[in-house]
Amino acid sequence: MTGISADHLVMRFDRFTAVNDISFDVAPGEFVTLLGPSGCGKTTLLKMISGFLKPSSGRIFLGEEDVTDRPPEARDTALCFQSYALFPHLSVKENLEFGLKQKKIPRKDRSLRVGEVAEKLGLEPQLEKLPNQLSGGQQQRVSLGRALVMRPGVILFDEPLSNLDAKLRDQVRIEIRRIQQDFALTAIYVTHDQAEALALSDRIFVMNAGRVEQADTPEVLYRKPATRFVADFIGGANILPAKLKPRDGGKDRLIDTPAGIFSVSREAALPEGKICLCFRPETARLLSGPADDALSGTVVTRAFQGHFTDLIAETNGISYRIQARETALREGDTVYFTVAPEDVIILGADA
Numbered sequence: 001m002t003g004i005s006a007d008h009l010v011m012r013f014d015r016f017t018a019v020n021d022i023s024f025d026v027a028p029g030e031f032v033t034l035l036g037p038s039g040c041g042k043t044t045l046l047k048m049i050s051g052f053l054k055p056s057s058g059r060i061f062l063g064e065e066d067v068t069d070r071p072p073e074a075r076d077t078a079l080c081f082q083s084y085a086l087f088p089h090l091s092v093k094e095n096l097e098f099g100l101k102q103k104k105i106p107r108k109d110r111s112l113r114v115g116e117v118a119e120k121l122g123l124e125p126q127l128e129k130l131p132n133q134l135s136g137g138q139q140q141r142v143s144l145g146r147a148l149v150m151r152p153g154v155i156l157f158d159e160p161l162s163n164l165d166a167k168l169r170d171q172v173r174i175e176i177r178r179i180q181q182d183f184a185l186t187a188i189y190v191t192h193d194q195a196e197a198l199a200l201s202d203r204i205f206v207m208n209a210g211r212v213e214q215a216d217t218p219e220v221l222y223r224k225p226a227t228r229f230v231a232d233f234i235g236g237a238n239i240l241p242a243k244l245k246p247r248d249g250g251k252d253r254l255i256d257t258p259a260g261i262f263s264v265s266r267e268a269a270l271p272e273g274k275i276c277l278c279f280r281p282e283t284a285r286l287l288s289g290p291a292d293d294a295l296s297g298t299v300v301t302r303a304f305q306g307h308f309t310d311l312i313a314e315t316n317g318i319s320y321r322i323q324a325r326e327t328a329l330r331e332g333d334t335v336y337f338t339v340a341p342e343d344v345i346i347l348g349a350d351a
């Protein structure tokens with residue numbers, strides 16, 4: 001297994017900096033997702049790792065080896081991307097074999113590898129078909145298979161599921177994770193779909209404007225986002241302007257927001273300067289009526305979602321989302337709720 005390290009990577013296109021001083025270590029066998037909005041530099045970073053782009057400055061290591069100046073074919077990486085890029089005139093088997101032939105792998109070894117990968121991916125019945133005789137999911141699998149037969153130490157994915165419908169996306173996503181583990185591959189996966197990132201990754205690098213804002217496990221990113229951008233990008237977050245109440249001698253700190261006064265544990269670190277308060281919609285606990293420490297708002301919209309009901313409520317012109325397990329509340333009703341101090345996240349307002 002091969003780890004990946006980046007040391008102060010920068011990519012400039014003329015005067016525009018697409019990747020701005022990124023350093024990281026990915027452990028052997030780790031599954032890391034690059035997540036961020038369109039244009040934040042995900043694909044550029046992936047292309048530098050695979051060798052299709054040479055960084056303006058900085059170094060890339062695969063294992064112990066500095067590969068910065070090596071072309072893609074001399075790196076232990078394989079790339080799998082969205083437009084399946086299969087050769088239309090070659091059968092599935094020939095498509096799978098293509099890279100192996102180019103690498104002059106002997107015939108016997110080629111059929112062994114193709115057989116193994118076809119079996120793992122359930123492609124054996126399709127081997128003689130042409131790509132246009134396959135479904136989108138099958139084509140994506142061939143594309144994945146083509147990368148896997150090369151037995152790379154590192155596999156790189158660029159939005160591999162974006163051409164698939166929602167159901168198939170779920171299936172292939174599970175397959176990708178299983179295959180990555182079965183083949184003990186180190187994986188870097190690019191997406192702007194946060195649900196995909198949360199479900200797949202050991203760690204997610206949340207990118208914004210050419211930088212990594214936070215690199216952490218999905219759980220930490222969700223529960224302890226380091227910046228407002230991360231809180232907003234990962235999961236639904238209610239973000240409210242906030243001020244620390246000056247006279248708060250009790251067990252918890254009191255935070256004043258337009259939606260009411262929240263408590264946050266004294267242990268929670270408070271950033272310098274202006275702050276904002278964040279809570280996740282599902283952490284609001286509904287009360288049956290007014291209570292001492294209750295927050296309240298007017299229900300503006302209600303949307304039944306099956307296993308929960310989404311309420312958009314408003315207080316003093318600020319709206320926020322609450323996810324209720326079960327509720328009879330309707331538009332115009334008053335919702336009373338609390339958020340436990342440990343579920344309240346305080347962030348710098350400017351970050």
Ligand SMILES: Nc1ncnc2c1ncn2[C@@H]1O[C@H](COP(=O)(O)OP(=O)(O)OP(=O)(O)O)[C@@H](O)[C@H]1O
Nearest residue numbers: 013016018036037038039040041042043044045192
């Ligand atoms: N060859 C290039 N020349 C000039 N600018 C480029 C080039 N390649 C990328 N860029 C710019 O660099 C920025 C990052 O592009 P990149 O493709 O890495 O974004 P991304 O995060 O992968 O976005 P998306 O999710 O839309 O694919 C964008 O603003 C893009 O316009």
